[in-house]
Amino acid sequence: MKKLSVYIVLFILCLFRIFASTSGNEYVKFGEKEIEYLKNCGVFSSSSLKGNFTQTKTVTSSGRKLESSGRVQIDPQRGIVWYTEKPYSSILIVGSTNLVQKTGSGKPVRLDMSKNRIYTHIAQAMESIFFGDFSTMQKSFNCSFAAKNGTWNIRLKPKDKILSSFISEINIEGNSQIKSLLLEEASDDSILYRFENLVPEELSSEETEIYNM
Amino acid sequence: MKKQKSTICRILPFLLYHIAVVLCAVVCCMISARRVRTDFTDIIPSRNTNKAVSAAEKKFTENQNANVNIFIGCADFDRAETAARELFSILDGQGIFSELTLENESVSADAVKDFINSNVYLLLDDETQEKIKANPSAFQEESLATIFSAMTLSDLGNLENDPFLLSESVWRSFLNEISDATSLSPRNNLLCSEADGIWYIMMSGKLTNKNIAVTDRNGGIRSIYAAGDSIAEKYGDVSVNYSGIPFHSWEGANSSQKEITLISAFSIIAVLVMFLIVCRNLHILKLFIVSLLLATVSAAGCLVIFFREFNVMTLIFGTTLIGTCIDYAIHFYTRYTHKQDGENTWDIRKKLVKSLSVSFLSTELCYALLLLSEYPVLRQIAVFSCGGLLSSYLTTLFLYPNMISEKDINRKSFIAKQDKKTEVPFLLPVLAVLSTVLLAVNLPNVKIHNDITSLYVPSPRLLDGETVAAKVLGYSSVSYAVIGGSSEEDVLQNESRFTAELKKQQNEGKLKCCIACSSFIPSVSQQEKSIEAAKLLIPNKEKQCNILGIDSVEKVTEVIENLQPSLTISDLPPQLSSLVSGLVIGEIENIRYNAVLIQNAENEDEIAEIAAGYPDVTYFRTATDISRSLDILTRRICILSGIAFAVIAVLLVAVLGLSKGVKMLLAPYTIACLTIAVTSFSGMYIDFFFITGMILTLGLGLDYIVFAYDKGRGTSFKAVLFSFITTELSFGTLVFSSFRPVHIFGVTVFTGIFAAYLCALTSGRKEEK
Numbered sequence: 001m002k003k004l005s006v007y008i009v010l011f012i013l014c015l016f017r018i019f020a021s022t023s024g025n026e027y028v029k030f031g032e033k034e035i036e037y038l039k040n041c042g043v044f045s046s047s048s049l050k051g052n053f054t055q056t057k058t059v060t061s062s063g064r065k066l067e068s069s070g071r072v073q074i075d076p077q078r079g080i081v082w083y084t085e086k087p088y089s090s091i092l093i094v095g096s097t098n099l100v101q102k103t104g105s106g107k108p109v110r111l112d113m114s115k116n117r118i119y120t121h122i123a124q125a126m127e128s129i130f131f132g133d134f135s136t137m138q139k140s141f142n143c144s145f146a147a148k149n150g151t152w153n154i155r156l157k158p159k160d161k162i163l164s165s166f167i168s169e170i171n172i173e174g175n176s177q178i179k180s181l182l183l184e185e186a187s188d189d190s191i192l193y194r195f196e197n198l199v200p201e202e203l204s205s206e207e208t209e210i211y212n213m
Numbered sequence: 214m215k216k217q218k219s220t221i222c223r224i225l226p227f228l229l230y231h232i233a234v235v236l237c238a239v240v241c242c243m244i245s246a247r248r249v250r251t252d253f254t255d256i257i258p259s260r261n262t263n264k265a266v267s268a269a270e271k272k273f274t275e276n277q278n279a280n281v282n283i284f285i286g287c288a289d290f291d292r293a294e295t296a297a298r299e300l301f302s303i304l305d306g307q308g309i310f311s312e313l314t315l316e317n318e319s320v321s322a323d324a325v326k327d328f329i330n331s332n333v334y335l336l337l338d339d340e341t342q343e344k345i346k347a348n349p350s351a352f353q354e355e356s357l358a359t360i361f362s363a364m365t366l367s368d369l370g371n372l373e374n375d376p377f378l379l380s381e382s383v384w385r386s387f388l389n390e391i392s393d394a395t396s397l398s399p400r401n402n403l404l405c406s407e408a409d410g411i412w413y414i415m416m417s418g419k420l421t422n423k424n425i426a427v428t429d430r431n432g433g434i435r436s437i438y439a440a441g442d443s444i445a446e447k448y449g450d451v452s453v454n455y456s457g458i459p460f461h462s463w464e465g466a467n468s469s470q471k472e473i474t475l476i477s478a479f480s481i482i483a484v485l486v487m488f489l490i491v492c493r494n495l496h497i498l499k500l501f502i503v504s505l506l507l508a509t510v511s512a513a514g515c516l517v518i519f520f521r522e523f524n525v526m527t528l529i530f531g532t533t534l535i536g537t538c539i540d541y542a543i544h545f546y547t548r549y550t551h552k553q554d555g556e557n558t559w560d561i562r563k564k565l566v567k568s569l570s571v572s573f574l575s576t577e578l579c580y581a582l583l584l585l586s587e588y589p590v591l592r593q594i595a596v597f598s599c600g601g602l603l604s605s606y607l608t609t610l611f612l613y614p615n616m617i618s619e620k621d622i623n624r625k626s627f628i629a630k631q632d633k634k635t636e637v638p639f640l641l642p643v644l645a646v647l648s649t650v651l652l653a654v655n656l657p658n659v660k661i662h663n664d665i666t667s668l669y670v671p672s673p674r675l676l677d678g679e680t681v682a683a684k685v686l687g688y689s690s691v692s693y694a695v696i697g698g699s700s701e702e703d704v705l706q707n708e709s710r711f712t713a714e715l716k717k718q719q720n721e722g723k724l725k726c727c728i729a730c731s732s733f734i735p736s737v738s739q740q741e742k743s744i745e746a747a748k749l750l751i752p753n754k755e756k757q758c759n760i761l762g763i764d765s766v767e768k769v770t771e772v773i774e775n776l777q778p779s780l781t782i783s784d785l786p787p788q789l790s791s792l793v794s795g796l797v798i799g800e801i802e803n804i805r806y807n808a809v810l811i812q813n814a815e816n817e818d819e820i821a822e823i824a825a826g827y828p829d830v831t832y833f834r835t836a837t838d839i840s841r842s843l844d845i846l847t848r849r850i851c852i853l854s855g856i857a858f859a860v861i862a863v864l865l866v867a868v869l870g871l872s873k874g875v876k877m878l879l880a881p882y883t884i885a886c887l888t889i890a891v892t893s894f895s896g897m898y899i900d901f902f903f904i905t906g907m908i909l910t911l912g913l914g915l916d917y918i919v920f921a922y923d924k925g926r927g928t929s930f931k932a933v934l935f936s937f938i939t940t941e942l943s944f945g946t947l948v949f950s951s952f953r954p955v956h957i958f959g960v961t962v963f964t965g966i967f968a969a970y971l972c973a974l975t976s977g978r979k980e981e982k
Contacts, residue, residue, distance in 0.1 A: 055363060057369060059370050059372070060370070061370040062370065062373065064369075064372070064761070064762055066361060066369070066761075068362075070363075082363030082364070084362050084363060087357075087361055088354070088358035088361045088362075090358040090359065090361070090362040090363075092363045092364055094363075094364065101359070101362065103354075103355040103358035103359055104351065104354055104355050105351075106344075106351075106355055109385060111388060111389065111392075112389075112392060113388075113392065116388065116392055116398060117399070117405075118399070160401055161401050161402055162399040162400060162401070162402065187368065187370060189369060189370060191364070193363075
C-alpha cells in the first residue's frame with residue numbers, strides 16, 4: 001500500500017513535469033543564434049512604430065487590476081509616447097533622458113531624468129526592445145530567450161542590484177510583431193502591455209511635434 | 214661688583230624684554246596648547262559682522278572642510294568596482310576617517326517610498342496645493358488619468374490610503390531635487406557616474422580631527438595617497454582621483470614646510486657666507502647668530518603670546534626676519550670698524566642711537582599698520598616681525614656694546630676700508646621727477662584689483678582630481694547661504710521663502726540647483742497648508758474610491774483629518790537625510806542655523822541681492838567676497854600708507870630738520886612711484902599683497918636713506934650696501950615661493966628695496982669731521 005502511494009505521487013509529479021514542459025517555454029541564454037532567429041522573424045525595424053495597446057496594472061497587495069487602452073508610437077531617437085484614451089485620457093512621453101506627462105487639460109509635467117541612471121537604463125532598455133538593439137539590452141540585463149510554435153519570448157533580468165530592487169523581470173512576447181510586454185516589479189506588482197498592429201509607420205508632423213511638449 | 218651691577222643696569226631693557234617674552238610665551242603655552250594651521254581658509258578674515266552668523270559659517274565650513282571624495286575611474290565598471298572595493302578595504306580601519314562610505318545600502322528606494330507613503334498628506338508642494346484649491350474635482354479627474362496612465366512613479370499599492378495618488382507629485386518633486394543635486398546614481402549599491410566613457414565610483418569620507426590637522430607629515434592624507442597610488446599601479450587602467458579641501462591643505466602644508474626650510478637655510482647660509490667674505494673674521498658670526506637667535510625666539514614668543522593658533526604662511530613670511538633683524542647689527546659693526554681713537558662701544562651706540570631709532574620706529578610703524586588689517590595672517594606677521602625687530606633693536610643697543618671688541622675686527626677686510634665718495638646730490642630729485650613721469654604715463658594701467666582665485670594653483674594631481682569631481686558631481690562651483698531662525702520651524706520657513714526665489718533663478722537657467730533641508734522637510738506651517746489642501750479632496754473621495762474599487766472609503770477621511778504636522782528633519786529616510794545632513798548647522802547664541810548650497814550660480818551678485826532682501830539670510834560667495842573685501846582693504850591700506858607717510862615725514866622733520874627731512878621724503882616717494890609704475894607697466898594689478906609689500910618697502914627702504922644721510926665717518930654706504938644685500942637675500946628667496954601671495958610680496962619688496970637702495974646711493978652725505 002505504501003509502495004502504491006509512492007508510485008501515485010511519482011506519477012503525479014511526472015504528469016506535472018510533462019504539463020510544465022508543454023505549457024511553458026525552455027529559456028536559453030541569449031546569443032547570436034537567437035538574434036538571427038529574431039531577425040528572420042522580421043520583428044524589428046529601424047523606423048518608427050505605431051499601434052494600439054491595452055494595459056493591465058496588477059496591484060498584488062489589493063488584488064486590484066486597473067485596465068486602460070490607447071495608442072502608442074515609438075521613435076528610435078525620441079522615445080515612446082503612450083496616448084492613453086480609456087478610461088481616462090493622458091499622454092506619457094518616455095524619452096531617453098526625460099519623462100513628460102500630460103493629464104486632461106492640465107499643463108504637461110516634465111521631469112529631467114538625464115542624471116537618473118535607473119530611469120535611463122529602463123528607458124533605453126524599453127526602446128531597445130522595440131528596435132532590436134540587443135547590445136544595449138544586454139548592457140543592463142541578463143537576457144534569455146525561448147521560442148515555440150512561431151512565438152518567441154525574451155526575458156530580461158536586471159544585472160544591477162539597485163535596478164533589480166525596482167524591476168524583477170521584463171518579459172517580451174511576439175511572433176512577427178511584438179505582442180506583449182510584461183514588466184514585473186520587485187513589489188510583485190506588474191504592468192502588462194498588449195500590443196495590436198504594432199507596425200512600422202512614418203510619424204506625422206503632429207506626432208513628431210508631441211516630443212517637444 | 215659695582216662694574217657688574219652697572220653692566221646689568223645697562224642691559225636691563227634687553228634682559229627684561231627677552232625674559233618677559235620667553236616667560237609669557239611659556240605660560241601661554243602651558244595654559245592652552247598652540248596650533249599651527251595650514252588650511253587656506255584660515256587666512257581669510259571673517260566676512261560677517263554678526264558674530265553668531267560668523268560662528269555658524271565657521272562651523273559649517275569646518276564641517277565641510279573635513280570631507281573628502283575619492284573617485285575611482287575605469288572604462289570597465291567591474292574593474293572600477295573591484296579596485297574601489299580594494300581601496301576601501303585598505304583605507305577602512307586605518308583610523309584616518311571618522312566616516313568612510315563606499316557601499317551604500319540606503320540607496321534602495323524602499324525607505325523613501327515608505328516615507329512618502331506614510332507622510333504624503335504633509336508633503337504636498339505649493340503647486341499641487343494650488344491645483345487642488347483651484348478645482349478639487351478637476352484634480353480628482355487628473356489623478357485618475359495618472360493612475361490609469363501607462364506608467365506612474367509612485368506605488369499603486371498605497372491607493373487605499375492615497376486614492377488621489379498625491380504621492381505622484383511628491384515623487385516628482387523629490388526626484389527633481391535629487392536629480393538636480395547630484396549626477397551620481399547607484400549601481401550595485403555604489404554611487405557612480407559615467408563621464409567621457411569612464412565609470413567613476415565615489416568613495417566619500419570625513420577625516421578625523423587628527424587628520425584634518427595636516428601638520429603631521431606622516432598623517433592620513435599621505436596614507437590615502439599611498440593606498441591610491443598602489444591601486445592605480447596594480448590595476449594600470451584604473452585612476453584614483455582626489456577632491457576636497459584636506460588634500461589641498463595637506464599639499465600646501467607640505468610644500469610650505471619645504472619652503473620654510475629652504476628659504477631659511479638659503480638666507481642664513483648666504484648671509485653668513487657674505488659676512489665671512491666681507492669681514493674676514495669668524496668672531497663676527499657670534500654677533501649675527503646671537504641677534505638672529507634672539508630675534509627668532511622673541512618673534513615666535515610674541516606670536517604664541519598673542520595668538521592661540523597661527524597660519525603656516527606667517528612662518529614663511531617670517532623668514533624675512535633673517536634679512537631685516539641683522540640690519541642694526543650691520544650698522545653697529547660697520548660703524549665700530551671705523552671708530553675713532555678713544556671711542557668705545559657706548560660712544561658708537563650714542564652716535565647711532567638716533568638713526569637706529571628712526572629706522573626701527575619707521576619699520577615698526579609699517580608693520581604695525583598690518584595690525585589694522587582684518588586678515589589674521591597679516592596681524593600674525595605684524596606681531597612676529599615687530600617682536601623680532603624689537604629684539605634685534607634692543608640687542609644692538611644694549612648687548613652689542615658689551616659684546617663687541619677689537620678682536621672682532623679684521624682691519625684688512627673690505628668692510629673696514631673707507632667708503633669712496635659717491636655723493637650725487639642732484640640725482641635723487643632727478644629720479645623723483647623721472648619716477649613721477651613714469652607713473653603719470655602708466656596711470657591708466659594702475660588699477661586696484663584682487664582675484665583670490667588666481668592666488669592658488671593646485672598641483673596637477675589635485676587639479677585633475679577636481680576636474681573629475683566637477684564632471685562626476687555635475688557642478689564646478691558652490692556658494693552657500695546661512696539661514697537663521699529662532700527655532701527649527703522658523704529656520705525652515707525662512708529657508709523655504711529664500712529657496713522659492715532661488716528656484717525662480719533655477720527655472721531661468723541662472724543656477725544649477727539649490728539644496729536645502731526645506732526641499733525635503735516642509736516647515737510645520739507648510740505641512741498645515743498641505744493638510745488643508747488634502748482636506749479639500751475629501752468630498753470627492755467616494756467617487757474616487759468607487760472607480761478604483763476601494764471599499765474602505767471612510768479610512769481616507771480618518772487618515773487626513775487626524776493628521777498632525779509633526780515631520781522634522783530627523784524623520785527623513787537615510788537616502789534623503791544624507792543629502793541634507795551637513796546643512797543643519799545647529800544652535801549658536803540661541804539662534805538656529807541651516808545652510809543652503811547653491812551650485813553653479815551664473816551671477817552671484819543677483820543671488821546676493823535676493824539674499825539681501827531677507828534679514829535672516831546671509832549669502833557667502835567665498836572667492837568673490839574675499840576678492841572684494843581685499844579690494845576694500847587695499848584701498849584702505851593705500852590711505853593708511855598715506856597717513857604713515859605723513860607720520861614718518863613729521864618724524865623725519867622733527868629729528869633731522871626741515872631741509873634734510875624733506876630731502877629724505879623724496880626717497881620713499883620715488884620708491885613708491887617707481888614700484889607702482891614698474892608693476893602696472895608689467896601688467897600686474899595693485900593688489901593686496903603688492904600693497905602690503907609696498908608698506909614694508911617704505912619701512913625698510915627708509916632705513917637705508919636714514920643711514921645714508923647719517924654722519925657716519927665714511928661707513929654708511931657699506932652698512933647700507935650690506936643691509937640691502939641681506940634684505941634682498943631674504944626677500945629675494947620669497948620670489949621663488951610656490952605660494953602666489955608670498956611670491957607677489959617677494960617681488961614687490963625685492964623691487965622696492967632695489968629702488969630704495971638706488972635712492973640711498975644718490976642721497977647726499979656729509980662726512981663727520
